[in-house]
Amino acid sequence: xxxxxxxxxxxxxxxxxxxxxxxxxxxxxxxxxxxxxxxxxxxxxxxxxxxxxxxxxxxxxxxxxxxxxxxxxxxxxxxxxxxxxxxxxxx
Numbered sequence: 001x002x003x004x005x006x007x008x009x010x011x012x013x014x015x016x017x018x019x020x021x022x023x024x025x026x027x028x029x030x031x032x033x034x035x036x037x038x039x040x041x042x043x044x045x046x047x048x049x050x051x052x053x054x055x056x057x058x059x060x061x062x063x064x065x066x067x068x069x070x071x072x073x074x075x076x077x078x079x080x081x082x083x084x085x086x087x088x089x090x091x
Contacts, residue, residue, distance in 0.1 A: 035087035
């Protein structure tokens with residue numbers, strides 16, 4: 001009995017889109033540390049939110065009060081290589 005033909009890696013990738021892209025303008029943004037919903041206007045001056053980066057260059061949103069906690073989460077991510085332990089989203 002013949003084995004059924006298996007898909008190549010390229011064909012499997014084409015059928016399953018990769019990881020979601022980073023939040024673009026107009027999409028839903030949440031603080032990585034506390035999970036609160038952030039509007040894009042909160043990143044404008046005077047800012048009540050900002051983006052923090054991990055050593056890999058990925059951007060993560062954080063409210064100004066959570067920046068130290070968010071940076072701690074990203075530092076842990078950089079040390080261990082594990083995914084960022086972000087908070088659950090809430091509105």
